[in-house]
Amino acid sequence: MLCPQCNQDNPEGAAFCRFCGQSLKDAAPAAAPQAPAASPPPATTAQGELAPTSLAALVKESMEVESPNAFNLQSKKLLRVNMAACGGQVLTKAGAMIAYQGQISFTRQGSGGVDKWVKKAISGESFTLMLAQGTGDLFLADAANDIVLLYLNNESITVEALNLLAFTPSISWDIKMIKGAAGMLSGGLWTVELQGTGYLALISKGEPMTLKVTPDQPTYTDPNATIAWSQSLNPTIHMDANLTSLKGLFGSTHGEIFQLAFQGDGYVVVQPSEEAPKTTLQQPKSGGSGPAGGILGGLLKQ
Secondary structure (H helix, E strand, O other), X not given: OEOOOOOOEXXXXXXEOOOOOOEXXXXXXXXXXXXXXXXXXXXXXXXXXXXXXXXXXXXXXXXXXXXXXXXXXXXXXXXXXXXXXXXXXXXXXXXXXXXXEEEEEEEOOOOOOOOOOOEEEEOOEEEEEEEEEEEEEEEEOXXXXXXXXXXXXXXXXXXXXXXXXXXOOXXXXXXXXXXXXXXXXXXXXXXXXXXEEEEEEEEEOOOOEEEEEEOOEOEEEOHHHEEEEOOOOOOEEEEOHHHOHHHHHHOOOOOOOEEEEEOOOEEEEEOOOOOOOOOOOOEOOOEOOHHHHHHHHHHOOO
């Protein structure tokens, strides 16, 4: 306890201060030492140092953005779907859901038949379309890939299947394989033809670039870098016989060895990567990323 006369600390229960002899009958017990409070971050930080943010700032800066539009980008990598503006339905790649608010159910039908719910093997991976129905807001992302948001106005476009994230049911669709792709790529190269009026979301590994195609200037692209093209174009497989030795060097039949050849009038959209985007549903048996993906993968299997 503290001596009221000299303010020295004495053993608990002592009758007199061992330093000055003062009676300790009414002395208050010594206060327990307290850890010093952490000082707030400085207004400025050293060059290259990332300053911490407050909890209030985090909530404010990352808060969801509401929109009356059917599709709305929350960031380059996150899509918000307004189910009411979509008529209560949206088609999306299975495994792309990261959150939802409201009452939304997710279903798919067996492959084949007039329903066109098709599950295709693409380079050893699986591509499954899923129907989301209900009310509220649905949040979609795909392995942190960039999202390209489009609005089709009675227009058409062909998309490489792995680069398709979601679209509104007002858009009609069909799945086809590029002629000559079987055998060139493991599982072939499946594309989705979309036509009509409505919202469409694609994924790209980086900022996309669009190339113009004309009759006197054919365009050749790496299949893994190709995202989409105008439906007026019918790409074919082009192999460069002079570069077949690259297969032995790199163990690959992609890129420089064979390409997609586009001829005619139109455009082709490419991503700045020769690697196909890593999708959220790589292996249906284990699902996307983490245990939740495994559960979804199990629910969506045949």
